Amino acid sequence: MSEVSPADWDACANPAGRCNGGSYGTSSALPGDSLGVLRPAYNPFVSHAFLSAVEKSGSATIRTGWGPRHLVAKIDGRVAGVVPCYLKSHSQGEYVFDRGWADAYERAGGRYYPKLQVSIPFTPATGPRLLVRDGVDRERVMEALASGLVALCGVSKASSVHVTFAREAEWKLLAQHGFLQRTDQQFHWHNEGFAGFDDFLATLNSRHRKSIKRERRDALASGITIHWLTGKDITEDAWDAFFEFYMETGSRKWGRPYLTREFFSLIGETMSQDVLLVMARRNDRWIAGAINFIGSDTLFGRNWGAVEHHPFLHFEVCYYQAIDFAINHGLAHVEAGAQGEHKIARGYLPRTTYSAHFIADPGLRRAIDEYLKRERAYVAEAGRELAELGPFRKGADEAP
Template sequence: MASSEISLEAVSSVSQISADEWDACANPRASRRLLNGHDKEASSSFANDSRSCSAISYNPFVSHAFFAALEKSDSACPRTGWGPRHLIARTGESIAGIVPCYLKSHSRGEYVFDRGWADAFERAGGNYYPKLQASVPFTPATGPRLLVRDDVDKEGIQGALAAGLVALCEATEASSVHVTFAPEDEWRFLAERGFLQRTDQQFHWHNEGYGNFEDFLGSLNSRHRKAIRRERRDALANGVIVHWLTGSDITEEAWDAFFDFYMETGSRKWGRPYLSRSFFSLIGETMAKDVLLVMARRNGRWIAGAINFIGSDALFGRNWGAIEHHPFLHFEVCYYQAIDFAIQRGLQRVEAGAQGEHKIARGYLPQTTFSAHYIVDPALRRAVADYLRRERQYVAEAVRELTEAGPFRKGADKPS
């Protein structure tokens, strides 16, 4: 496909793109089956049907519904420093590719930290902000960033989108473009087009075909197996009962309770939580089948909870909060219940969010994450490139060492 056949534009709201056109790029196989099949409900229904998982790759975070909830709720908007600049590639009148992109006035809510770069550049007299951020706001989960329909020349459209990001950077007078939590193939693709490569690590749990939670425990060494059993017992010792809520089971009353947890814990950790109350209602209206709320109740009231999103092959842990604090309840609600759910649903992995080496003892092992960065200023680019070369070496060594320190029995099946 010749580049002259592709036109590019940026729009200031996801609402300017139809859900069908967006999702045909974001989750093309899921969208195609949805349109050609008999089930006309949201594509999330397929994420909850284990028989469909082998045929469909579905990532809830790149769906139109997720971005629409973020923007409509004013969680990601110019006032909060997230000005939408979604890049569109068209072939004729049809949208062939999209990059979810935001013009940022700060570096919060990204989980790939560049504040040191900003400080250094500003001390040297430069303006680091605005910058362009190609990502899902407030969501440290790997997923496609160069979204392309599956019936077009993928490499040609991705190449046009990569060039379009550079052109958009120039047009907005941004200092840089940051494509974060990208798949490794997109990371390499962007590196071939002048983007700098960065790595980091998260901690994921992998399903080795376990039939139940006890099967998983059997793959651990004795010390960690006993510790997890003790933690699970102690977490529920004070009359705490855990519930799984998904689909129509998630009521506004449950969202009210979860938002209280989110605000209480988020305010202590971050100062100002990112997501507004209306975001959760919108998610409940449009993506309820993609959501798992793990909620803890004691003495007839909700006391803690964690929100997870369900993909076709992964459970994505996101936010947690509590208004009562009990030993190990955080581990039970966020990690062990997620493993239990993934085993029952036949999901391949649990992605437990950013940071946290304490997850290793609970069976979550290091996983490399990838981001790509285009920096306009030559001096800053050279300095960052030198830093990233050393950082990649450090991350690779840390992943190796932490994997070797994992809790699995020698010779037991474990994530590769």
């Protein structure tokens, strides 16, 4: 991140500025925007503060297999656009899985690594990837960044470029530059202008409404209290407690703790106003918590952990408290991270996520292209079927 100043990077990453004091906005259209690319709402993950913390903390470095190769476009010597990009020696910490592609290619005698990864390390959250400042020809710069990624692939002797959790408009643009299109799904909650959690519950059918009420009651039955910490309220003691939770989750056989303890101190110093810790307390000590990041229209849920395990506490801390916070602060969406069909019963419905993949080898490209055509059809059908399982009332005849 040292090649671009924080001011220049953030002018491209978040041209609308950051959320401030609970005043949240939305994406805004730009004049002459024929690509359909809106100025994105504030996204904390593409900020200089977040990305530099990931690198400075030793979490994403050459040593850990994330060599920074950020792409920069300039007009008359001035930074006009940037792309967060990494030269990778593995496929860990990405959440869009290509290990099968790598194994098949290497069995056939190819060399899949290194590859280029355009993403936010360890963060399966949708956001802008081709970052362009205001006051320039947006289409021209985005086209240049897309072409630049293809050129960087050749210069870096990489097998491929993978742009993951991009916005749909970027996904379509990249397809015009030879990137293959991939879809997947996550489960997101949408705020219909609710005045409170009870308003949300009123939209559910009776069975799910009763179930959520019971889960929330049972989660706090052992004298547990829930606390929202943000800004200056997040002390180093709170970070110590949360890091213990994070490492406990990472110690399980399916987990891996990619982030170092220093990472959390760094974001506490530079962007604590964009962080929400939902912490559970019992017998005068922290026992569980979840870290969330606050955008101008979205609350992004990330990591969770606990040192005491109580029924439904995970749902309360990660899902229901996130909904409460979003309603109270006028946020339109909650993205609760990767995977988890159990989220559907709690009001989080399937939403499509987008990634784009440039494959240099023609043979591998053809094979992956055929695979992705089938996968996209499967993802679309699965999304339709899962949406039918939603907890919301189907007709006016069912009383709230």
